[in-house]
Amino acid sequence: MNLRPAAEDLLAGLRDFLGPPGWRAPDDAPEVFVDDRDRFTGRGALVARPGTTAEVAEVVRRCVAARYPVVPVSGGTGLVGGHLTMTEPAPVILSLQRMNRIRAVDAADNAMIVEAGAILKDVQDAAEAADRLFPLSLASEGSCRIGGNLSSNAGGVNTLRYGNARDLCLGVEAVLPDGTVFNGLKRLRKDNMGYDLRHLLIGAEGTLGVITAAALKLFARPAESATAWLAVPDPEAAVELLHFLRPRVGDVISAFELIDVVGFGFLEEAGLDRPAPLDPMPKWSVLVECGGRPGVAEALETALGAAFEAGLASDGVIAQSQSHASDFWAIRETIPVANRAVGAVSSHDISVPVARAPEFIERATAALGAFDATLRINCFGHVGDGNLHFNVYRPKGADKAAYAMKSEDVKRIVNDLTHAFEGSVGAEHGVGRAKTVDLVRYGDPGLLAAMRAIKAALDPHGVMNPGAVLAAL
Structure with missing residues (x-):
């Protein structure tokens, strides 16, 4: 990582380039830009709010030239600190909120093109207006945005039938770490011409570029x-x-x-x-x-x-x-x-093979009971696709600080068992900054080597969302 310290001339230039509608101070909306539901806290030097893909590209180009960090943010509803950083220098927070148009809906082709800042519920409603279904459904659908859904490969309640966000995307438009615009908004179901950059960007959490728009799959509405x-x-x-x-x-x-x-x-x-x-x-x-x-x-x-x-x-x-x-x-x-x-001692978004989910629940419950029989467990989630939210809590009325000290032990018990079951300790919420250590601990060495090589090739200066997913080059 080769980031230069804060450059006021860069920030002043971005303010002038974007104009009054195109930037704001991070503390104008801290719940989106620098806070994450009281679990993480971040910081930023400036919130850039471009209105077009060309403006996104220019912001990225200027930041790359200055070796200055860029942290994309969508709806700010993530659960793993993917858009929050406390590192120096405080980054340019790149918000896609103004880029929220539904560009096209093609019912005959069962596809729609939307900008990354479009709110998921608005996308669902636009599909419904065309008598079609966009099946991605999350608890935060009234505030989360498509760019974040794709960048984290969001899951939700309908994954069992329709798949994750990755499976619902036909193509993307994106700005790469050097400011190049990737025009990949094809609505094709078959296209084997070279590497699939779409799938590389989906799930990368803004570390390999900024998704600015997407071509999404639509389905017939259930009668x-x-x-x-x-x-x-x-x-x-x-x-x-x-x-x-x-x-x-x-x-x-x-x-x-x-x-x-x-x-x-x-x-x-x-x-x-x-x-x-x-x-x-x-x-x-x-x-x-x-x-x-x-x-x-x-x-x-x-x-x-x-x-x-x-x-x-x-x-x-x-x-x-x-x-x-x-x-x-x-x-x-x-x-x-x-x-x-209520406040968890440790929360876990894990997945295991569906057939082994009951055994996992039994063994994880027993292991935690042996560690501390007073702990409460609330296990719920998308068992149809093996994704469990296996969350652990202190007894009602117990001292929070006393149980906070048990957090790492509890997490290790659950995560080690998940790994032993050939599962994933990051099922649908991504890695962000909260699970970078877990990625190194449980990730396949070949995968990690390839990820580092790809990151170094596309973002050699570590400008794009530094500290997320891969903690360092």
Whole structure:
């Protein structure tokens, strides 16, 4: 890394170039630019807010010429400190918020082109207006932006059927670390002409360039959907239920979420109570959603009847309206909010092979119990694709500082076991700055060597988001 100290002439020149709409001070919106939900804190010398790809390229070129760090930021909703740095010099924060246009929607080609600053919910709504579906769905969809979704390869609740953000992208427009504009907004499903730079940029968290726009895949909107909340005996039965339902309802299951009753206790503890779908609430539940041709709801109801007879579920309720289904999803999406209010000793966004998820939950719970039997565990998440949020908490009312000292030990127990299960300690939230040590500890040596070589080749001065993903060249 070869970064020069702060250059006031560079910052003054950027202010003049961008004009009053195109820059602001970082503390004008700290919750986006320098704070991350009370978990991380960053700093910045200037927030550059370009309005065009050409302006993004010019900002990058000037910063590269001055050997000055650039940290891209999208919606500021990340969970691993990917857009926050405390290093010297304080970086130029490159915000894509003004670049938020829906450039084109082509229903016939099932594709749309949007700028990186477009809010995910606005993209979903634009697709719906064309009678199409853009299926990426996250709890933060009202504030997260497409550039950040792609840069972190976001997952969400519909990954089971539609894939991650990477799978929903046909092409990207991006500014590379030397200021070159990569014009890759093709809407092709097949294109084998050379290296796929799109997939290199997706998931790179702004370390290899700045995504400025994307061509996204659209899908037919389901003619009918069905949502159910079900009590299951244990996680093993939950996975068996998924495999049981698939051949009976067809390839229409878009979401299959595992929920621990501990999460309901946290809703109450955080003052975020919601009506329980079942009475009594079981230790383990699954929230399943299907969407497809007419008859999906009837097929799900019939399949669930057989599942009850097979002992894979003991109770359940099928949503009777879209509002009823929304109530179910509101519970699921409020649990992470309650988790943050309660305050975790250590949070883990991990993935393991789906078939081994029940064994992982059992063994990780036992290992943490042996370490400290007073710890509380809230395990929930996208069990249908093996992505679990296995989060660990102190006892209710216990001293936070006393348990904070256990954080690294807890994290190591969970991460070591995840690695032993041939899983990933960074499933859908990325690496950012929070998991750079984990990447080195658990990453394949060949992968790390290739990543360092690519970073050195494309960004030899380490200007783009220094300290994220790869802590150093």
